[in-house]
Amino acid sequence: MRASANRLALWLLMAPFLLWILLLVLLPHLDMLRVSFQVRESWDSLAWGLTQYQNFFEESYYWRTFVRTGVMSLFTTALTLLIAFPIAWYIARLASGRAKGLLFLACLVPFWASELVRTYGWMILLRESGLFSTTLQALGLVDGPVEMLYNDVAVIIGLVYNGLLFMLVPLVTTLDGLDENLVEAGYDLGGGHWTVLREVVIPWAMPGIVSGCIVVFMLTLGSYLTPILMGGKDSAWFTEQIFTQFITRFNWEQGAALGVLLLLLSSLIVWAGLRVTGQSLRKVMG
Amino acid sequence: MGKDSDLCCDQLIRRFDHMTAVDQVSLDVPAGTFFSILGPSGCGKTTLLRLLAGFDRPDSGDIFIRGQRMNDVAPNRRPVNMVFQHLALFPTMTVGENIAYGLRRQKVPAAERRKRIAEVLEQVGLPGMSDRNPQQLSGGQRQRVALARCLVLRPTLLLLDEPLGALDLKLREQMKVELKHLQKSFGTTFVYITHDQSEAMVMSDQVAVMRNGRFDQVAPPEELYRHPATPFVAGFVGDNNRLSGEVTRVSGDTVELTLAGGAQVSGLAVSPGLTPGQQADLFIRPEALQLQPTVTGERLSRLTAGVVTTLFDGANSRVELEVAGQTLFARLPQDGSWTSLAGGHPIQLSWAPALARVFAGATP
Amino acid sequence: MIRSVPRSRWFDRLYLLYLVAFFLYLALPLLVTAVFAFNDAPFPSLPWKGFTLDWYLADGSAGRTGLFHDDGLLSALWVSVQVAFWVTLVSVSLGCLNAVLFERLEFRGKELLYLVMLLPLVIPGVILGVSILVFYSGMANTVSMRWQLELDLFRPGLPLVVMGQVAFITTLSTLVIAARLRKFDRQLEEAALNLGATPVVAWFTVTLPWLRPAIAGAAAMAFLMSFENFNTTVMLTGSDTPLTVALFNRLREGSTPVLNAVALLLMVGSAALAVLATGRSSKTA
Ligand SMILES: Nc1ncnc2c1ncn2[C@@H]1O[C@H](COP(=O)(O)OP(=O)(O)OP(=O)(O)O)[C@@H](O)[C@H]1O
Ligand SMILES: [Mg+2]
Numbered sequence: 035m036r037a038s039a040n041r042l043a044l045w046l047l048m049a050p051f052l053l054w055i056l057l058l059v060l061l062p063h064l065d066m067l068r069v070s071f072q073v074r075e076s077w078d079s080l081a082w083g084l085t086q087y088q089n090f091f092e093e094s095y096y097w098r099t100f101v102r103t104g105v106m107s108l109f110t111t112a113l114t115l116l117i118a119f120p121i122a123w124y125i126a127r128l129a130s131g132r133a134k135g136l137l138f139l140a141c142l143v144p145f146w147a148s149e150l151v152r153t154y155g156w157m158i159l160l161r162e163s164g165l166f167s168t169t170l171q172a173l174g175l176v177d178g179p180v181e182m183l184y185n186d187v188a189v190i191i192g193l194v195y196n197g198l199l200f201m202l203v204p205l206v207t208t209l210d211g212l213d214e215n216l217v218e219a220g221y222d223l224g225g226g227h228w229t230v231l232r233e234v235v236i237p238w239a240m241p242g243i244v245s246g247c248i249v250v251f252m253l254t255l256g257s258y259l260t261p262i263l264m265g266g267k268d269s270a271w272f273t274e275q276i277f278t279q280f281i282t283r284f285n286w287e288q289g290a291a292l293g294v295l296l297l298l299l300s301s302l303i304v305w306a307g308l309r310v311t312g313q314s315l316r317k318v319m320g
Numbered sequence: 321m322g323k324d325s326d327l328c329c330d331q332l333i334r335r336f337d338h339m340t341a342v343d344q345v346s347l348d349v350p351a352g353t354f355f356s357i358l359g360p361s362g363c364g365k366t367t368l369l370r371l372l373a374g375f376d377r378p379d380s381g382d383i384f385i386r387g388q389r390m391n392d393v394a395p396n397r398r399p400v401n402m403v404f405q406h407l408a409l410f411p412t413m414t415v416g417e418n419i420a421y422g423l424r425r426q427k428v429p430a431a432e433r434r435k436r437i438a439e440v441l442e443q444v445g446l447p448g449m450s451d452r453n454p455q456q457l458s459g460g461q462r463q464r465v466a467l468a469r470c471l472v473l474r475p476t477l478l479l480l481d482e483p484l485g486a487l488d489l490k491l492r493e494q495m496k497v498e499l500k501h502l503q504k505s506f507g508t509t510f511v512y513i514t515h516d517q518s519e520a521m522v523m524s525d526q527v528a529v530m531r532n533g534r535f536d537q538v539a540p541p542e543e544l545y546r547h548p549a550t551p552f553v554a555g556f557v558g559d560n561n562r563l564s565g566e567v568t569r570v571s572g573d574t575v576e577l578t579l580a581g582g583a584q585v586s587g588l589a590v591s592p593g594l595t596p597g598q599q600a601d602l603f604i605r606p607e608a609l610q611l612q613p614t615v616t617g618e619r620l621s622r623l624t625a626g627v628v629t630t631l632f633d634g635a636n637s638r639v640e641l642e643v644a645g646q647t648l649f650a651r652l653p654q655d656g657s658w659t660s661l662a663g664g665h666p667i668q669l670s671w672a673p674a675l676a677r678v679f680a681g682a683t684p
Numbered sequence: 685m686i687r688s689v690p691r692s693r694w695f696d697r698l699y700l701l702y703l704v705a706f707f708l709y710l711a712l713p714l715l716v717t718a719v720f721a722f723n724d725a726p727f728p729s730l731p732w733k734g735f736t737l738d739w740y741l742a743d744g745s746a747g748r749t750g751l752f753h754d755d756g757l758l759s760a761l762w763v764s765v766q767v768a769f770w771v772t773l774v775s776v777s778l779g780c781l782n783a784v785l786f787e788r789l790e791f792r793g794k795e796l797l798y799l800v801m802l803l804p805l806v807i808p809g810v811i812l813g814v815s816i817l818v819f820y821s822g823m824a825n826t827v828s829m830r831w832q833l834e835l836d837l838f839r840p841g842l843p844l845v846v847m848g849q850v851a852f853i854t855t856l857s858t859l860v861i862a863a864r865l866r867k868f869d870r871q872l873e874e875a876a877l878n879l880g881a882t883p884v885v886a887w888f889t890v891t892l893p894w895l896r897p898a899i900a901g902a903a904a905m906a907f908l909m910s911f912e913n914f915n916t917t918v919m920l921t922g923s924d925t926p927l928t929v930a931l932f933n934r935l936r937e938g939s940t941p942v943l944n945a946v947a948l949l950l951m952v953g954s955a956a957l958a959v960l961a962t963g964r965s966s967k968t969a
Contacts, residue, residue: 040789047785051801054778058851059804062815069818078829120699121706144710146954148912150928151947154935155713158720158728158944165716168730195713248806256808258915263935273810273915280919286818293814297807304806316795319802319859375874395877396886408875412893421889422879469879 063297070291086291096275096292103272104299107254110190114197114250115243122205127212138206145199153263156192157183160264184266192260197250204249204318208242209235244311245318248304255300272296325384326351326477326509327372332381334367341367342378343533349477349511349526354503356512356520359530360556365513366405368530369479372511373402386476396425401470402479406486407462409454415441415465416450422473440472444502460491467499471506480512484519496522517557521545529553549590551679554603561609561648563602564681567594575678577602581644586621587676599681606638608675609650611667620670627665641669714951721944728941739945751945760930764911767842767926771849771910776903778850779857780895786858787865804852813919816848841922848916853909857902864898865891904961908954 073083090096125137144152159165160182167180182188212235220230236243261271276296279289308315327349334342341364349355357365370376372383374395383390390398401422410418416437423433441447444464454462463483470478483499484492500523503510514520520527521541528538529552537549548554555562563585565577575594576586587602594600610620625641625648639661641648650669661667720728724736726748742750751757786798804812820838827833837843868891876886914928921929927946934943 044785044789044791047781047789048791050778050781051785051797054782054850054854055800055803058816058847058854059807059812060800062819063807063811065819065822066811066815069822117706120702124699124703140707141710142958143955144714146908146958147714147947147951148914148928148954150912150914150931150935151717151950152713154939154943154947155717157939158716159713161729163727163729165730195709198710252806252808256810256915258810258918259932273808276810276814277918280814280817286822289814290818293811297811300806300808315799315802315806319805373874373878375877394882395874396880396882400878402875402878404871404875406869406871408869408871410872410875410890410893412890412896421876421881425880425885473879 066290066293069287070294072287074287080287086288087295089288090291090295095270099270099272099275100295100299102270103255104303106186106190106193107251108303110193110197110254111247111251113190114194114201115247117194118198118201118205118246122202122209125202126206126209127214141199141202144195149196149257149259152195153192153260156188156195157263160188160191183264184269186265186269188264189261189269192264193254193257196257196260197253200249200253201246204242204245205239208239212238240311241313241318244307244313247307248318251303251307252300255296325349326353326386327355327511328384328387329372330382330384332368332371332378332383334364334371334376335379340533342371344381345530345533345535347528347535347538349509351509352507353525354500354510354512354523356514356524356527357530358514358517358520358527358557361515363530364533365515365530366481367533369402369481369511369513372477373400373479374398399476400479401473401475401477403466403470403481403483405481405483407466407483409462409466409469411454413454414450415446415452415454415457418454418465419450419469419472422469426473436472440468443471443505444468445498459487460495463487463495467502471502471508475508477509477511480510482514483512484514484516492519499523521557527557529556531556548603548677551601551603554677554679559606559649560603561606563604563643563646563648565600565602567596567598567600567678569596570594574673575600577678579644579646583623583643585623585676586673587678588674590677591680594678594680600678601681602676602678604671604676606649607651608671609648609669610671611639611650611653611669619673621673621676622668622670624666624668627661627663627667629663630661641667717944718948718951720941721948723941726940728939728944739941749942751942751949754942757927757930757934757942757946760925760927763842763924764927767845767849767917768907768910770846771853772903772906774846774850775853775857775906776861776899778854779861779902780899782854782858783862783865783895787862801855801858804855807852809852809913809915810919812851813848813916816844816851817919820844820847839922840920842924844920844922845917845926848920849910849913852916853906856909857906860902860905861895861898864895868894901961904957908957911950911954 070086071082071084072080073085075081090100121141125134125141129137157164161167162179162181162183164182166182167176170176170180171178216234216238217230220234225233256273258271258273258277261269262274265271272292273296276289276292279285279292304315308318325348327347329345329347332342332345333340343364345368347355357368359365367376371378374390374393378391385399410421413421419437419440420433423436428436437450438447441449444467446461446464446468449457449461449465454465457465466483480499484495487495496519499510499512503523512520512523521544524541526538527541527544529536529544531552537544537553539547539549544553544557548557551562554560563577563579565579565585567575568578568584569576570589573588574586575589576584577600578584585602587604591600623643625643628640628642628647630639630652631637631649635654637652638649639652641650648669717728721739722735722737723732724734724738725731738748738750740750740752742748743753782801786794786801817840821840821844824835824838827835872890872894873883873886876890877883881889912928914932917926918929918932925933927950931943931946934940
């Protein structure tokens with residue numbers, strides 16, 4: 035009797051989970067994969083084919099944007115890690131009591147505003163008529179308005195800004211759990227700052243680093259608002275092309291193929307990152 | 321099984337993958353008894369208790385409570401309550417709500433519930449604490465809340481799983497006495513689990529000594545102390561000295577052993593069928609060892625031992641002695657006359673053979 | 685590097701400077717956004733022309749329409765609230781069930797299914813939106829072509845937006861609730877059974893109250909995530925646009941201080957919700 039009650043409970047709980055994961059995640063992605071292999075012959079007939087993928091490799095615009103997006107996302111992730119680590123270290127290890135809580139809270143605040151609001155803030159700061167430009171003119175450092183928006187640097191500033199929190203939280207959490215005696219022992223046994231950082235602190239923080247990097251990378255790779263609103267004419271982002279195919283051109287087959295490629299890229303890099311650092315998805319995410 | 325027994329178990333067996341945690345345990349607890357199960361860590365005490373509470377099922381054997389077979393009764397329908405090893409007070413409820421929990425399940429009306437909560441809090445010595453959070457209480461107070469939560473339901477049988485384990489020494493001593501009083505005033509049958517022999521001795525009417533899933537002996541504390549039935553019980557309950565040697569003479573109840581150094585000692589045979597040439601162990605309590613013979617007429621067993629050192633501990637002061645490579649402890653008299661025994665100095669010990677118990681040796 | 689190890693004064697000063705710069709970087713965009721919501725000028729830029737509440741209150745008569753009279757933005761706000769409500773409800777309920785499934789039950793393939801459960805975390809939001817669009821709208825197209833049956837539910841619109849957001853927010857709420865359930869002492873449930881509760885009653889009287897702070901936290905998080913989401917939403921909206929999409933469209937037309945006004949309102953609203961949720965959970969924890 036107990037065994038059958040357990041089976042019933044298992045199925046009652048398993049059913050919603052399966053419905054969710056199948057209907058909202060797995061099936062749609064499989065369907066996207068299927069559609070990406072279709073070629074439209076006329077308005078109502080489709081055939082199987084690799085045309086969409088061929089287009090991707092033949093049109094240099096596509097794959098250039100693809101590579102550019104990947105490289106810039108990796109760069110942004112690395113930069114975010116570099117910027118966030120000292121801050122996380124300060125919050126986790128050097129700040130004490132109230133200051134610690136307050137600083138952490140201060141890091142959280144920007145993320146209660148949406149990405150759109152954050153990007154908008156940067157636009158107000160950086161554009162030709164923006165705060166920086168006006169200030170520089172008022173100080174007499176430049177003669178005319180300076181445009182700081184619509185270039186790659188602006189995009190990266192915005193992307194790093196968006197990723198910071200997702201890097202800080204896992205870093206602070208893991209560094210918080212570091213036993214200071216380990217660091218002291220590192221110095222005691224004759225290590226310098228750099229050795230201790232490399233041999234003791236970073237290995238300890240690895241799960242947090244990997245977790246933060248994965249999330250930031252995913253967010254950056256998949257971001258749309260920041261590159262569109264802050265990027266220039268020739269700083270296209272791959273998500274933008276997917277969007278164009280779907281919304282402007284109604285070319286779903288091509289859009290699906292580009293989507294599959296982006297998903298492949300992200301899975302590949304996440305997998306490689308996990309492999310290189312010897313972590314598992316379950317450990318860093320769950 | 322006795323007619324008025326509250327709890328009766330018959331040949332209970334519970335096996336895990338590689339071991340039998342409870343092995344053919346039978347017990348019979350008369351109503352109103354304080355029954356303790358005493359055994360070293362890992363001997364299967366918690367497993368046995370979980371069988372009684374219904375959280376686990378025996379592989380074979382029967383459980384009866386007040387004559388009713390309980391094997392197929394769900395835990396929430398058994399007339400037993402349990403005080404958990406780590407108390408398991410609900411952290412999301414106040415003390416009052418914790419105590420009310422069982423009453424609510426029995427659909428006791430609110431007014432009576434309040435009355436009974438106030439009453440039971442009074443009885444366990446925590447009047448007016450019902451609005452506190454369990455986290456705000458001291459260890460001993462939490463202990464009492466856990467007890468009140470069960471007692472308020474007036475269970476037939478209360479199971480306690482090392483409830484004093486988490487307390488510090490001083491509090492434990494105090495709670496020991498209080499538990500005994502509470503049990504007497506409520507008249508509830510207690511089945512109490514512990515690995516601390518002093519807890520079992522102080523509180524219980526009956527003690528079962530458990531080892532490797534089996535009961536070695538079930539007896540009142542004093543009998544357990546004076547007449548241990550197995551070498552394990554002799555060694556586990558109370559301080560004891562063990563002298564190993566070879567049986568050289570058996571006359572009636574009395575057995576004579578020859579120790580490695582050639583000294584001869586004698587005691588009462590407990591294991592049946594001891595014969596000369598066999599290895600055997602003699603157990604003698606430290607307080608039964610006399611440092612100077614008092615009654616000369618009696619036939620005493622005598623032994624010369626070397627003093628190693630004296631261990632001063634107030635009323636429990638002892639002297640450590642050595643005989644042919646075996647260590648012995650003897651209780652020092654209270655008058656202070658022996659406190660300056662010098663190391664290496666030989667002294668003569670003697671005892672009445674009736675106080676020493678001889679068991680067949682486990683290994684030849 | 686840690687407090688007990690001596691550092692040079694220069695290092696300390698540099699470190700401090702870095703911290704200050706960092707927090708400036710963090711605060712600056714939000715501060716300007718907030719401040720320009722009250723500038724008495726048609727564009728959110730310097731010079732400062734004086735304080736005004738026009739961008740909230742103006743009724744359009746003087747050529748300015750404040751947020752509270754801007755029907756487009758207000759209805760978008762209402763759409764967002766509705767979407768967020770449904771997303772919160774569904775994803776938190778699913779999160780509870782999933783947490784129990786993965787923390788309490790043993791079944792074959794559990795490790796694998798857990799990894800599958802984490803998948804939405806490593807799928808870019810745009811792709812989630814796209815795949816759901818392709819699957820459901822494609823299905824609606826096929827059905828309409830073959831059987832002349834209109835499945836409007838599956839056309840771009842609010843139901844699809846809710847589905848797209850639920851797809852990934854459920855994973856997050858599952859993680860939050862499962863983390864709390866993992867810390868639950870199973871003996872408490874046994875104690876409840878022992879005191880006469882049935883398993884179902886024990887669940888509702890002991891386990892659920894324990895989970896409540898996590899559920900509140902997950903709900904606040906789900907609401908915020910849904911409200912702020914753009915990437916998944918933009919692929920799935922129909923004629924009713926949620927606030928972020930509406931704001932984006934406005935922004936492309938050109939920025940006005942009304943956008944600052946909305947942005948400030950959003951910041952204050954989400955901060956209030958976040959504080960409420962963390963305050964509640966820290967009180968009961
Ligand atoms: N669920 C289980 N699966 C496998 N083995 C178990 C299980 N529960 C208990 N055991 C084993 O059964 C034996 C008895 O365990 P039990 O918890 O009853 O000991 P105990 O006497 O209560 O010890 P303690 O005094 O330390 O609480 C132990 O060796 C333990 O490893
Ligand atoms: Mg135990």
